[in-house]
Amino acid sequence: MNAIIEVNQLKRVFGQNRAVDGITFHVEQGEVFGLLGPNGAGKTTTVRLLNGILPPSEGTARIFGLDPATHGEDIRRRTGVLTETPALYERLSARENLEFFATLQGIPEADLSRRVDEMLEFFELASRAKDKVETFSKGMKQRLALARALIHKPPLLFLDEPTSGLDPEAAQQVNDLIANLTSANGQTVVLATHNLFEAQRLCDRVAVMNKGRILALGSLKELSRKLWHVTWVDITFHVKPSENVAGSLKALHGVIQASAEGEALAVQVENEDVIPEVIRHLVNTGESILRVNPRDYTLEDIYFALQAGEA
C-alpha cells in the first residue's frame, strides 16, 4: 500500500458546529477517491484541512507524509485544487490567469509560456487565450479552472463539485476530462461531490459523509455487500415459464425468494455463488432462458440507504 493521504480522527469545529467530526480514511496513489454527501456534510472543510488552509481542532492528517498544519506550503506546491466556484479573475484574460497561478506555483520563467500554451491547447481554450474570462461560458470557465489546478502537474488533485452549475453537456465534457487525466497521467484524485452519477462513473472508492462524519467507506461492491448482504438476479425467458417456476426455485439452498411475472423472474439469493445453481435448475426443468442479469446496486441506492439510516 502506498498511501498519499492518511487521515486519522480528524476534527474541525467552528463554534458549536462540528464541520468535520473525527473522520479516518486513506487514499492510495493513483486512486480516484470520492467524498460524497449533501451540502454541509464536511467535504469542502476536509479539502481545506488537507491542504493546510485550515488547522484541525483535533486528529492528524498526512499528505505525502507531511502534516498540512505545519507544511501547508510544501503540500500546496504538490496539489491542485479545483474550487467549487471557478474563482477566476474575470477582468483578466485566460492567459493572464494561468500565467499568474503558474508563477505562484513556481514554474520557472523559461518554461512558463510553453506550459500555459500547452494547457490552453489541451483544454481547447487557445483561440480565446487573450479574451477576458468574464466573456466565457460556465463550461469554459470550469475548463480554465481545471487548467489552473493542473498547470504545475500536481500528483494529487482535489476537485470540489467539478460540475456544479454546469449544463449536462458541459458537465459531461468536464467529467470526460477528469477521466482522461486519471487514466493517462495516473494522478491521484479526491473528488468532493454530491453528484452520485459522477462519483459512480469516476471513483474507485468513496466515503459517504453526513454532518461531518463518514457513514461508510469502500468501493461500490464493498458498500453494496456491507449494506444488503444479498444479491438480486433478473432472469428473462424466451417463452413464458411454467407456473411453479418460482416455487421450485425457493426450494433450492441459498435462494431467499423468487417471483415471476410474464417472461420475467426476479430471484433473491444469498450470494453470487448461488446463481449458477439457479440457472442449472431452470435448464434442467426445461425452461428456455434468454437473459440473466445479476442486479447491481447503484451508488444512488447505497447513498440513499445510508443517508436514510443516518436520518
Next chain:
Amino acid sequence: MNWRSIWAIARKDLKEVRQNKVAWGPAIAIPLIFAILMPILFSVLPQVMPVEDIQRELGDMETLMKNLPPSIQAIFEGLKLEQMFVLYMTAFMLAPLFLIMPLMFSSVVGADSFVGERERKTMEALLYSPATDMELFLGKVLAAVIPSIALSWLTYLVYIIAVNVASYELFGRIWFPLPTWWPLMFWLTPAFALLGISATVLVSSRVKTFMEAYQLSGSLVVLVLALVLGQVSGVLFLGVGTVMILGTLIWIVDGVLIYLSIRNFKRSSLIAKL
C-alpha cells in the same frame, strides 16, 4: 520569502484595479484638478484681478502672516502683492491637499485588492496557492503603496511645472518648489500612502464590499482636512520641522497598523469569511 510570488500578486492586483473604473475615476480626476487646474487658477487670478481686490485679500493674509514662524515670514519679504498671493495659495494653502492623493490611491487599490477579491469570490483559489500568508500580504500591500507613491510624485512633478509655467510672467524665474515641499513629498507622502493601505487592511476584515471598505478608509481624509483647517486658522503651519514631526508620527501609526494587519491576515481567518 519568495519575491517572484510577491511581485506576481502585486502585478495581478494592479491589472485588476486598472479595469475597475469606479476605482480609477476619482484617482485620475483629483490629480488633474490639483496639479493643473488649481495652480493655473491661483497663478493667473492675481494677474487678471483688480489690485484692490488683492489688497483686500492680503489684508486678511497680513493677519495670518503675523502668526507664521519667522522662517516662513522671511519667504514673503520683498515680494509684490500679486506674488505674495500666488506664493501663499500655491505653496502653502494647497500643500496639505496633496496628501489626499496617496491616501486615496492606496485606499482604492487596497479596498479592491483585499475586499474586492473576496467579493468577486477569487480569494479561495489564491489561498490554495503555495504562497505564504506574508507573501500574499506583502504582494497586496505593494500593489497599493508603490503606484500610490508613484502617482503622487508624478502629480507633484506636474504641479511644479504648472505652477512655474503659470506664474513665470509674475515672478520672472523658476521659484517653486519651496524647501518645505521636499519632506512633504518624500517623507509625509509615503507615510500617508502606507496609512491608507494599513487602515484599509484592518477595515477589510469587518466589511463585505469594496465600496464599504473604500468609504470607511476614505474617512481618513478628515486628517488632511484638519491640516488644511490648521493652516487657515494659523494653529498649525506646514514648515519643514512640522512636516518632519508629523511624518514621524504617521510612520509610527503605520508601524502599529501594519503589525496589527499582519497579525490578522491569516489564511484560516480569510477562508472562514468566504
